[in-house]
Amino acid sequence: QKEVEQNSGPLSVPEGAIASLNCTYSDRGSQSFFWYRQYSGKSPELIMFIYSNGDKEDGRFTAQLNKASQYVSLLIRDSQPSDSATYLCAGPGLTFGSGTQLTVLP
Amino acid sequence: GAGVSQSPSNKVTEKGKDVELRCDPISGHTALYWYRQSLGQGLEFLIYFQGNSAPDKSGLPSDRFSAERTGGSVSTLTIQRTQQEDSAVYLCASSLEGGTYEQYFGPGTRLTVT
DSSP states (O other), rough: OOEEEOOOOOOEEEEOOOEEEEEESTTOOOOOOEEEEEESHHHHEEEEEEEEEEEEEEEEEEEEETTTTTTEEEEESOGGGGGEEEEEEETTTBOOOOEEEEEEEO | OOOOEEEOOEEOTTTTTEEEEEOOOTTTTEEEEEEEOOOOOOOOEEEEEETTTTBBBBTTTTTTTTEETTTSOOEEEEEEEOOOOOOOEEEEEEEHHHHHHHHEOOOEEEEEOO
């Protein structure tokens, strides 16, 4: 079993909607999680990180960490077509999820 | 400041040839990672360097793959006797330290084995 699992995609949402991306992890001791965005043909870029239980907001992005249930999620409010990309969840060190492809439809 | 750089950006080689891919991490970053990404797939971990510790080679797919990091900075990933299945984008990342710190990725090297 992979240490970090992402919900299956691809995911399509209309422009202006909330996109919800989810990830579960197996190591209860994991303390930090990262969300990366990867545009087609480009390398991943860090967009959010979260170290503590609860929510962390940055503009239209909110990362949520629930240690009791061992999941981490990324919410994108007011989704824009420019948000269309693959989103990778990562745990500490070397554990990347397989990615969820998001398409925001204009 | 300067980000992670990789060279070459593209490499086309014939099956059976050896190739060397280079990564120059962000200055001051002690951790360096190599990943491979095939078309439409996720990131496949290859190798991880942290400071002067022995590298974590657990992701290398075969003994044709090797990597070194000189002086705690630049790293070279070498693939010997390349095969067509080695065709992929090879990504390098660095972080301030290993473990809980976020990784910053280079632009990648696209390797095509013909």
